[in-house]
Amino acid sequence: xAEERSGAAILVESLVKQGVExxxxxxxxxxxxxxxxxxxxxxxRHILVRQEGGAAHAAEGYAR
Numbered sequence: 001x002a003e004e005r006s007g008a009a010i011l012v013e014s015l016v017k018q019g020v021e022x023x024x025x026x027x028x029x030x031x032x033x034x035x036x037x038x039x040x041x042x043x044x045r046h047i048l049v050r051q052e053g054g055a056a057h058a059a060e061g062y063a064r
Contacts, residue, residue: 008033016043022062024055
């Protein structure tokens, strides 16, 4: 039988397979399982921002 995995684990694994090295964000209740998985996995570095809009600008600037 296949191993049961969480949606957060599948998401992080997909990001790793796409070559993602950094994510920008602000933790909150709805996404805490993703942050837990990022902490456990350690292959993607999280950049903490103070506001969601700032995360979008930071990610765009980093991508350039």
